[in-house]
Amino acid sequence: MKLVCPECKNEVDLSRYPNLAVGNVIECQMCGISLLVNAIGEEVAAEIVDEGK
Numbered sequence: 145m146k147l148v149c150p151e152c153k154n155e156v157d158l159s160r161y162p163n164l165a166v167g168n169v170i171e172c173q174m175c176g177i178s179l180l181v182n183a184i185g186e187e188v189a190a191e192i193v194d195e196g197k
């Protein structure tokens with residue numbers, strides 16, 4: 145499975161999250177943004193978490 149960061153368009157390294165599940169918040173190691181996992185499959189869907197709003 146793979147996840148492309150919606151912010152910076154880089155692939156997020158999911159090997160850091162061996163127990164990834166829907167609802168998890170992960171961090172893009174390229175741009176540092178927080179991403180909420182919406183769906184897991186061959187491709188992982190995630191949305192940007194608005195912080196401090």
Ligand SMILES: [Zn+2]
Pocket residue numbers: 149150151152153154172173174175176177
């Ligand atoms: Zn990113």
